[in-house]
Amino acid sequence: MTWSTLRSKQPRVADILSGTLRNDRLAHAYLFSGPKGTLKKEIATHLAKSLFCLEATHDACGQCMNCLRIDSGNHPNVYAIAPDGQSIKIDQVRELRNEMKKRSVEQTEHKVYILEHVDKMTVQAANSLLKFLEEPPRGVVAILTTENIHAILPTILSRCITIPFAPLPAEEVALELQAEGVPAGIANVACQITTHLDGARQLSQSEWFAQLRTMVIQLGKEIKQRGTQALFTIQDQFQKNDKYKEELPLFLDLLILWLRDILYVQTGRQSRLVNIDQQDVLEGQALIWTQADILRGIQAAMETRNRIERNVNPQLALERLVLLLQEG
Ligand SMILES: [Zn+2]
Known part of the structure; x- marks a missing residue:
């Protein structure tokens, strides 16, 4: 130093x-x-x-x-x-x-x-x-x-x-985590959630953080192809573990980052990707989402986050979100 x-x-x-x-x-x-x-x-x-x-x-x-x-x-x-x-x-x-x-x-x-x-x-x-x-x-x-x-x-x-x-700038925290051995994709995403080094480190090391991210990636794929089935998959996973319910706001933040990345792929701004380890998957999903869908999805995720903060039942909020995502 x-x-x-x-x-x-x-x-x-x-x-x-x-x-x-x-x-x-x-x-x-x-x-x-x-x-x-x-x-x-x-x-x-x-x-x-x-x-x-x-x-x-x-x-x-x-x-x-x-x-x-x-x-x-x-x-x-x-x-x-x-x-x-x-x-x-x-x-x-x-x-x-x-x-x-x-x-x-x-x-x-x-x-x-x-x-x-x-x-x-x-x-x-x-x-x-x-x-x-x-x-x-x-x-x-x-x-x-x-x-x-x-x-x-x-x-x-x-x-x-x-x-x-x-x-600290998010990129700096991400580099710090990578130097500690955290994979680039996880480090990047964690630093978008919090730029506090300790907090980002904790997130990136927790198993459920990686699991929530996997669920988001899965939802992005299934929602357009398998409709309500996607909701059951998500609900199933949330019900298996109480922690998921508490972590719904984090799930929504990850979803927003994911949808934004799809938009970056569609508009040729790959250099701004946060989920940089998932470029292939993002490119696949960029073909099944329209830009209008993505923008509506981001909006819906933000609204759902607000609803949860106002103590709306998380399960109802999640169902409504999936319906909003399916429209279009
Ligand atoms: Zn000295």
Whole structure:
């Protein structure tokens, strides 16, 4: 990981922080704010490494003794805390303050602390941190992270430079999963459902996710050829397993992605396919669906999703969907 590889995942953040390092304009407190899975902790750690790395300048090699010690939590000048159970407690902040005040054995200009989920502090802990932010010891850099900026005291906010983290681009999450060995088709589809790396990883590893996708592919084929039979097939599978019922919204999302892919094949935009491992099957289905059918199908799937959210019986909603898909 370098600032330049991070640029493809968090372009604005990487630009701001690497620029700050190059110009030696580091502030004494940052708040990294953004949804789960947007690399806040990873980038906080990379920033810390960039200050202590023995090999790279304004960047981190990830290999040298300092980089490795920061990774394993054993660097004397980098201190990380996260909630102990539900919250960050006053004792944790006290210990943090003590650590930051200790004179370093290793001569260095900086000390860094990374405080995750700073919105989850007890009132006492927040007050103690606030005092520390008001009178920061020389050279101390605070990196606070949160998924919920609205829950943070304005007094803390006003003492930090807020760096917003955007959700990662879907393609980046897909590449990450593929690097972990997830097949390209599954990785792509999972990242369209959620761009949170953890969530997408969980989806792509679960058996039912692959099963739901198989059902969608089957439905796409059968609905035009075997009519109501397709409904029975689907209902049969849903009834075999309670989980399927809970997962009907996910099934519908997968159906929408699938229908959209058929449309991409029909309009010659294969480069935009999500189910990239199913190109042959999609080409076959592109011959049996008309564009009007597909657009109506997408519409029907979206409506069904809304109906389920409004607590319509899932089975009735599904039957209605299949009837709508068959029309035309
Ligand atoms: Zn290094």
